[in-house]
Amino acid sequence: MKKITIAIDGFSSSGKSSMARQLAATIGYAYIDSGAMYRAVALYCLENDIITGDGIIDTERLEKCLPQINIGFEVNPVSGRSEVTLNGVNVENCIRTLEISNVVSRVAAVPAVRHAMVAIQQQLGIKKGIVMDGRDIGTTVFPDAEMKIYVNADAQVRAERRYKELLEKGQSVEFDEVLKNVKERDYIDMTREESPLRKAPDAILLDNSHMTPEEQNEALLQIFKRITNA
Numbered sequence: 001m002k003k004i005t006i007a008i009d010g011f012s013s014s015g016k017s018s019m020a021r022q023l024a025a026t027i028g029y030a031y032i033d034s035g036a037m038y039r040a041v042a043l044y045c046l047e048n049d050i051i052t053g054d055g056i057i058d059t060e061r062l063e064k065c066l067p068q069i070n071i072g073f074e075v076n077p078v079s080g081r082s083e084v085t086l087n088g089v090n091v092e093n094c095i096r097t098l099e100i101s102n103v104v105s106r107v108a109a110v111p112a113v114r115h116a117m118v119a120i121q122q123q124l125g126i127k128k129g130i131v132m133d134g135r136d137i138g139t140t141v142f143p144d145a146e147m148k149i150y151v152n153a154d155a156q157v158r159a160e161r162r163y164k165e166l167l168e169k170g171q172s173v174e175f176d177e178v179l180k181n182v183k184e185r186d187y188i189d190m191t192r193e194e195s196p197l198r199k200a201p202d203a204i205l206l207d208n209s210h211m212t213p214e215e216q217n218e219a220l221l222q223i224f225k226r227i228t229n230a
């Protein structure tokens with residue numbers, strides 16, 4: 001069967017990564033989490049004092065350093081998942097913290113960072129057969145994607161999911177802090193000048209506030225089957 005490109009965009013903590021990964025595994029496509037790439041750049045910025053914990057960025061230095069920030073993916077031999085690398089080092093476990101979440105939207109709003117990441121993402125998807133999730137996949141990265149999904153859920157519901165996830169990872173966080181971060185990232189992602197989070201006109205809206213993960217996965221699979229006549 002001819003392979004297609006699948007773009008899944010949406011708000012932070014909307015569960016889009018889990019459903020995108022699951023869909024890719026079910027249909028035998030590659031999965032790329034584009035948010036992980038921006039998180040890895042944010043990690044580089046924190047490690048190299050390009051951004052302060054309060055989110056003040058030295059944009060000029062960041063632009064100068066960009067050629068030395070190599071972002072890639074490698075497959076974890078145990079889980080079979082693709083994991084993000086920063087200059088050849090697997091940083092998958094270091095990028096899912098609240099510290100990174102607090103600054104990543106600001107790093108992702110820098111046009112030069114976006115241009116560099118979009119170029120890598122387009123290269124990764126050149127052969128199709130890919131599910132990529134993010135904020136601008138259906139609008140900027142793959143505007144011609146055959147299947148586009150726009151995921152949303154209440155901010156409160158999304159914060160509860162992210163809070164649970166962080167607690168399960170043993171991170172000590174306050175719920176209010178997580179909710180504040182979710183709302184702040186929504187605002188920055190939607191109002192930035194370069195490729196803001198928007199529903200592509202041809203994207204299918206999926207509000208999963210009241211859906212179980214199984215229901216979401218099934219809904220996505222049905223859309224895929226309909227689009228590919230499978």
Ligand code: DC
Binds near residue numbers: 034038104109189
């Ligand atoms: O999906 P996530 O929460 O891991 O993404 C982290 C941040 O990266 C998010 O705040 C916005 C940004 N992002 C983006 O601007 N464009 C993308 N395609 C993916 C993520």
